[in-house]
Amino acid sequence: MAATLLIDAIKSAVILGGVLTAFAYVTLLERRLLARFQLRVGPNRVGPLGLLQPLADGIKLIFKEHFVPAGADRLVYLVAPLITVVAALFVYAVIPIGPPVRLFGREVTLYVADVNIGVLLVLAASSIGVYGIILGGWASDNKYALLGGLRSSAQVISYELALGLAVLGVVLAAGSLSLVDIVRAQSHLWFIVTQPAAFVLFLIAAFAETNRAPFDLPEAEQELIAGYQTEYGGFTFAMFYLGEYVGVITMGALITTLFLGGWQGPLLPPVLWFLIKVFAVVCVFIWVRATLPRLRYDQLMALGWRVLVPAGLLNLAVTALVIVARG
Amino acid sequence: MEAVLFGITAVLALAGGVGVVAARQPVHSALALLLVLLSLAVDYLLLAAQFIAALQVIVYAGAIVVLFVFIIMLLHTRSGEGPRAGAGLPRAGAGVLCGLFGLALLALAAGVRETAPPPAPGFGTIQDVGRALFGRYLLPFEAASALLLIGMVGAVALGKRLRPAGDPSPGRPQAPPAGGPARAR
Numbered sequence: 250m251a252a253t254l255l256i257d258a259i260k261s262a263v264i265l266g267g268v269l270t271a272f273a274y275v276t277l278l279e280r281r282l283l284a285r286f287q288l289r290v291g292p293n294r295v296g297p298l299g300l301l302q303p304l305a306d307g308i309k310l311i312f313k314e315h316f317v318p319a320g321a322d323r324l325v326y327l328v329a330p331l332i333t334v335v336a337a338l339f340v341y342a343v344i345p346i347g348p349p350v351r352l353f354g355r356e357v358t359l360y361v362a363d364v365n366i367g368v369l370l371v372l373a374a375s376s377i378g379v380y381g382i383i384l385g386g387w388a389s390d391n392k393y394a395l396l397g398g399l400r401s402s403a404q405v406i407s408y409e410l411a412l413g414l415a416v417l418g419v420v421l422a423a424g425s426l427s428l429v430d431i432v433r434a435q436s437h438l439w440f441i442v443t444q445p446a447a448f449v450l451f452l453i454a455a456f457a458e459t460n461r462a463p464f465d466l467p468e469a470e471q472e473l474i475a476g477y478q479t480e481y482g483g484f485t486f487a488m489f490y491l492g493e494y495v496g497v498i499t500m501g502a503l504i505t506t507l508f509l510g511g512w513q514g515p516l517l518p519p520v521l522w523f524l525i526k527v528f529a530v531v532c533v534f535i536w537v538r539a540t541l542p543r544l545r546y547d548q549l550m551a552l553g554w555r556v557l558v559p560a561g562l563l564n565l566a567v568t569a570l571v572i573v574a575r576g
Numbered sequence: 577m578e579a580v581l582f583g584i585t586a587v588l589a590l591a592g593g594v595g596v597v598a599a600r601q602p603v604h605s606a607l608a609l610l611l612v613l614l615s616l617a618v619d620y621l622l623l624a625a626q627f628i629a630a631l632q633v634i635v636y637a638g639a640i641v642v643l644f645v646f647i648i649m650l651l652h653t654r655s656g657e658g659p660r661a662g663a664g665l666p667r668a669g670a671g672v673l674c675g676l677f678g679l680a681l682l683a684l685a686a687g688v689r690e691t692a693p694p695p696a697p698g699f700g701t702i703q704d705v706g707r708a709l710f711g712r713y714l715l716p717f718e719a720a721s722a723l724l725l726i727g728m729v730g731a732v733a734l735g736k737r738l739r740p741a742g743d744p745s746p747g748r749p750q751a752p753p754a755g756g757p758a759r760a761r
């Protein structure tokens with residue numbers, strides 16, 4: 250019992266450390282890649298190739314003055330970024346990053362928990378994450394922040410539906426809600442091949458869920474300054490930032506797990522395969538941001554409710570029919 | 577272990593319940609309600625009903641309370657804090673009712689067995705819940721879903737009828753919401 254608890258604690262610590270490091274370097278990756286897309290150089294002065302830039306950014310943010318706006322609701326204002334961070338990190342408990350390995354004479358699984366309802370847990374965490382945004386926007390006592398928060402929560406709730414419908418197609422095909430079983434079900438054929446519609450739906454909904462371009466309306470600079478983050482600075486701002494980028498990495502890990510066969514792949518070690526696939530998906534996120542302009546708000550809502558949700562329902566029905574027909 | 581966890585969640589749920597009633601800001605009430613719902617989700621987990629626990633978080637915490645918060649923000653920030661009418665009951669009456677409710681709870685608790693039998697293997701998993709819903713309870717389940725659908729259609733129909741004729745931008749608020757907590761105070 251105690252040994253199991255210790256192993257779980259170590260695994261959690263390693264995963265959290267890994268995710269936080271990945272967060273720091275995804276910010277650098279995004280800045281460098283965006284610069285390349287726009288024929289610039291990007292930050293390359295701090296350390297070799299600019300590799301120490303995230304560290305410099307972090308130190309700068311920590312040493313900034315801690316500031317709460319005069320009209321703000323202090324408690325809610327401070328709790329909101331916390332909710333974002335916790336909800337974003339919570340998901341990693343159920344994502345398998347590799348097959349069981351033998352370490353120090355003991356079988357160790359490379360996930361913290363294989364729960365019967367893994368996918369639902371992921372969806373639940375993302376639905377709690379909405380609170381960070383909506384409360385942050387409200388508590389700031391700023392009309393731009395409030396409008397950004399309202400926009401964002403409406404957007405996230407709408408696209409959660411499309412996201413869930415896309416996941417359901419995969420769940421039906423795999424016959425399980427456990428992410429470990431879903432990876433195992435892809436040992437012959439990845440779900441991106443058998444569930445292409447679900448993959449496209451999931452990808453589009455993932456852009457909207459993470460408030461990324463082309464769906465970054467909650468922080469549309471020209472209209473809303475910075476949306477719900479307007480009144481945040483220093484460390485609390487860094488926490489929102491962290492939540493956002495960890496969300497992107499989470500979506501990468503989820504797409505890898507649900508559609509790209511998880512840690513499975515030839516020759517290279519499984520954990521490396523997992524990391525390569527997540528990296529590729531994150532690069533796609535950055536690439537899309539550099540390519541597509543922002544949608545209008547009504548276009549966003551029309552796309553979500555009139556296109557993605559019906560398409561998701563259709564995909565679900567077809568998948569169910571095929572499974573029943575096969576027996 | 578379980579008793580300790582239950583104690584913690586029970587205290588949190590009760591604190592949340594008091595918070596819902598006592599908070600002066602509507603948003604704080606909604607947050608206290610969120611605390612109650614999340615504590616209940618942990619209680620479901622303790623009862624080995626993991627699927628229900630996840631649904632509790634997704635549906636109640638993730639959708640319904642978000643909707644509450646959303647509506648409070650759209651309405652109350654514009655109009656200022658709504659009139660806080662008295663509870664509608666004299667204090668003595670409220671006290672008597674609370675006492676009666678407590679007695680009823682005590683009577684119920686006295687009849688409860690000390691230890692419940694351990695759940696069967698597979699209890700509370702999604703397979704188990706699915707089999708129950710689409711097997712034994714198929715008719716009530718489908719009836720409830722039809723009822724919910726009727727409710728939704730009815731709400732949309734009522735919303736359409738209440739809109740004044742000739743409104744150029746249907747469904748949009750007349751003025752943007754005007755700010756955060758300070759203005760609501």
